[in-house]
Every structure is written in C-alpha cells, then in structure tokens.
Amino acid sequence: MSTSNYLPVREAWLASGTEAALEPDLPIIDAHHHFYDRPGWQYLLEEYLADVQSGHNITASVFMQALTRYRTEGPEALRPVGEVAYVADATAHQQLLRPRVAEGIIGYADLRLGAAVREVLDAELAASHGRLRGVRHLVAWDEDPSLVNPLSAAPAGLLLDKDYQAGVEQLADFGLNYEAWLFFTQLPELFALAQRFPETRIVINHCGGVVRIARYANHPETVFAQWAHAMRQLAQLPNVYVKLGGLGMRINGFNFEQGERPPTSAALAEAWQPWMMTCIDAFGVERCMFESNFPVDKGSYPYSNGWNAFKRLTAGASAAERDWLFRGTASRVYQLEM
Template identity: 70%
Template sequence: MSTTSNYLPVRAQWLASGTEAALEPEMPIIDAHHHFYERTGWTYLLDDYLEDAGSGHNITASVYMQALTRYRKDGPEPMRPVGEIEYVTGTTAALQKGTPQVAKGIVGYADLRRGAAIRDVLEAELAAGDGRLRGVRHLVTWDADPTLVNPLSAAPRGLLLDPTYRAGVAQLGSLGLSYDAWLFFPQLPELFDLAKAYPDTPFIVNHCGGVVRIASYADQRKDVFDTWSRSMRELAQLPNVFVKVGGLGMRINGFEFEKGERPPASTELAEAWKPWMHTCIDAFGADRCMFESNFPVDKGSYPFSNGWNAFKRLTVQASEHEREGLFRGTVAKVYRLA
C-alpha cells in the first residue's frame, strides 16, 4: 500500500493535548457516519466510539457504516459480509432503548458487481439487521494516479457505468435500501448518471464528494475546487441525492492537520473547511445535508469534540431549522431513524 493511501495514525497523547470542551453541549446530534475497525494495529469498536461520543457533545444516535469488520470466515464468499451486520446488530442491541442509540441505522456492504444475483445477499443482510439495515455502500474509488487508491477500496475504472453493476444497484430500491457512495471527485459525473437512472433510490455522497488534493492533484488546488464544485452543483439538481458533510480529516484531502505540534482547534478546522462545506450546504440545502464524524478515520487529524465544534461554528449564522436538518433531521429522514 502506498504512503498516500495509508490511514493517518491515531495518536492519543497528541489528540489529548488540544481537545476542546463541547460548544452548545445540549444540542441533539445524530452522527451520520462512523465505523468499527478491527484491523492489524488498529482496533476501534463500540467502547471506543462510546468514549468519543461521550466527550461532551449530545450524540443521541448514529449510523454505522460498513468497514470490512467481522465478516463470516466461512460459507459462500458473497455472503461473508453478512457477518458484519450480525456483529454490529448484536453488539449494539442493548443500546437501542437508551442514549446514544449507536447504529440505529446500519449501512452494509454487498458486492453489487454480481448484478441481480446480489439480491439474496441483500435479503440476508436485511434479516441480519433486525430492522436496522438502511442501505449499502460499495466502494468505487478509482483514479489514473494509482498511488491514491487504497487497495481495500480500489475499483475498476467506470464501474458506476457498468450494466451488470447497475443491475445490482437496481435491487436496492425495491428492497427499500439506499446507496452510499464513496468515490473521488473526478467520478462525480458518473455518480450523477447513476443516480439519475434510479430516481426512486436515495444516493448519499460520502465525505463532501471525495476531495483529493495530494499527489498528482497537489499543485492543482484551484482546478480541483472548481471541478468539484461544478460536479456537486450538478448532482444537487437530482432530488434523490444527499451529502454527508464531513470526512475531511483524511490524508487524501491534503489539509495536513496531522502535521501540527498540537491538533487543530475548531476555529482552524472551520476556516479550512468553510469553502467546501458551505458549497455543499448552499448547493443541496440543509434538508439534504448531514454532518458526520467519520471516526475513527478522521481521528488521525483532530479530536471528536473539535470536529463537532467546527460544525457548530460553521453553522452559527444558520437558522434553527437549518441546523436541525444538518445535525439530525436530514440523517433521520434519509435513513428512516424516527
């Protein structure tokens, strides 16, 4: 794996050196996107998330996002991701009557490249989800610069346009499931084409639309922003497309927060993120945008509390209705969490 595609390391002492108290600690928040990780040298499971979620902000519920965790170790290969749904459902079951309701909604993985044959896997995941499975994410990141692509999420070029893949996507709507999209910003026009073809299926763009500002894009920052902005505004024309506003603490985003002697303050985060996040909110509206922690992935760049403080700072001029949508209303609507 190339250094550019590695995850940023989580450094507990560094994070603790600049962790802020929560602003507006009573504001109810539904975290639209987080993971459990169980990988070599990196474990982040329920207790770890509860520690972060309990750091001062009022996290009332969350949406769990697939992360290759606890797959079945045997049985048919396409069915092995059902194990992640079984694990998450089981480990968070006792929390569903309290606060926070971790994994109140669950997004799983299924290999949509199998086309219509993926339906049996989707039905098995629905059964395993005990009423909480809300959608599927199939990672489709591709770029002409191979150093950008994490082998765990690499996909062939043009996958979103492939007829067999689309036959897999077509199964989601009839089962009441949404599609979470993780891709790089040059692929957004392909996502537009896919989402337009399935207007009854909700499409949720992850992490502000795949901002990439390193490697071959490092010296093209104005062009990156302009191209990304045009594509996001085009996507906003489709009423079935929504955006997760967050996920800008990854190495590929090129903000380099991890290089400071101390973690970035929420004021610094808000200033750096403002052009990107305000563009998303301006284009889609607060009723189609939702804030996400993207933990533990973004934990390499800043503490959980600072990230949510930055979101609060970015919306200080927004109306009460807009903030309600961004912090809890949109995610509850899209993932049917009521």
C-alpha cells in the first residue's frame, strides 16, 4: 500500500521488531480499527485477525467507518449503508468467538442532511444487526490541503454549520454516539458542538488530532500548549470522551517509520507519554479508552508493540484504573456485553 496520505505498511520491516505481548492476560477492547478495500490496500477481517493474534488478550473490537464496500447504486445518501451491512455480515460468525470483532460498529452518514439523516440511521441500524453504535462524518480541515486526506476532505467550519448540527441533533434519539475526527485547531468548534448537545455522547478520536508536520513542525511547544488547553476545556463537559491512540499517522510527525527497525514499545511510550497522560489527567480513566487505529497506524509500528506501549504507559496505575482504560470505558461507551 502506498499513498501520500498514509504511511506505507512494510511487513518485513514490522516483523524485524515485533515484540512478544506484555501482560498477555489483560483483557482489552480495541476501541477503533478499520477494514479497507482499496486499490493496492486490502485490510479486512483476515488481516485484522492476523494482527490481533499477537499475544494480547483482545476480547472485542469497535469497527470505524472507512469508505469500505459502499453500495454502488440507489440513493446517494443510502450508499454508506453498504459498509455497515458488509461489516456486520463479514463478522457475524466472529460474535460467537474471541475476539468479537466489530461488536460495535460506527457507520458514516451525511449529517448535513439534517433531520432527513434519520432514514439513513434507520437503515444502518437494521443493516448492523443491532450493532450500530455511532456515526462519524469527518470534519478535519486545514488551510494546508496537504494535511487532509482528499477522500474525506471537509469544508472549513463544518462543525458550526446549521445543517450539520441538525444532523448531529438526531443521534441522541437513536442512542448513537458522535465520533469526532478533526485537527487540534478545530477543538474549540467541537467544544461548542458538545455544549449544544449535552445528551449526545461525543467521542474524540486519536487524542484530538495532533498535527506536527508542515508549518506546525516549527512550533512544537505552541502546538502542545494549544492542544492541551483545548482538550482540558473539552474535559469539562461530561458527555465528551477520548480515544488514546492514532499517533502513528503521518500528520503526527513522530517519524517512527524512519528507523532502521520499528520503534520499541518503550520508545513509543516515551514519545506518547505527554499527550496521553494529559488526556488521562484531564478526562479521567472512565472517559478514556485505548485504540489501535489499525491498519492506519501500522505504517509506524507492529500491533503488539502499540499495546505494549499502552501497558508501559499505565504501569503505575491501579488495576481498576487500567481496566477502565483497556476495557471498561469502551464497553460502557459502545454498550458492549463484556
């Protein structure tokens, strides 16, 4: 796989530094992963299970929308239902096994439809066999278009758009979460949205959109301070949660992919510590959950090393605190039977 918006996955490079799992009995829910079926990049159930079989005790997972297997005909608004149906069907047998892959499913729906999005939500709920848990309509935007994936580019200020907000307003009636993928510069807009809809559970993806490349690479202290301030502000709202992970992407600027071998879990933990511990300190363990973000983060490190890094980061926490971070928060937020 090779594309300018994702780091290439190099299996031989990953294999050269894959670690054995630490604490292999610790129960884990992987709160965020994808299936991809794109030219030059296939990552479906078989590939995910191969990564999961790394020795960690992954008991269940949450699938995140990824433009996979949309319908190719019918009304445009309903075509994303194809992804939900595909994932639900492809993983149906896995619900009787371990891990229960895609026990929770996050779909895409065009929230700019406003109240009309309810038809899409009804269809996705039916297609999911009861496993739909939320919607993600990406809003990531920056004045530098090189930072944004053209497959999901959004206009500026989408979170504040009245039609988009009318779509978000529908989610609470369906008991669905709003999943937020955006850049850290947009976090104040998310704060305004979360304030407006206190009954809607909002889940911030990937530690809040850390960007440390392009013009942001020149001011790391400013980036961290601005990000931390916005995340602490969001933490004041009890309906907001955060996923700890997704820091192996190109835009994060950690450059893990540049090593002769993959980064060790100790190196990952050291690099991530300021960002993830700031989130945990602000939101508390009951509103934070770990995620793999595979296969996107697979360009930077092996699956096993990522979970080892999370375990190293939390080595000083109590057993109860770690259970929230690795399993409990995701179980509650996504209503999983754990």
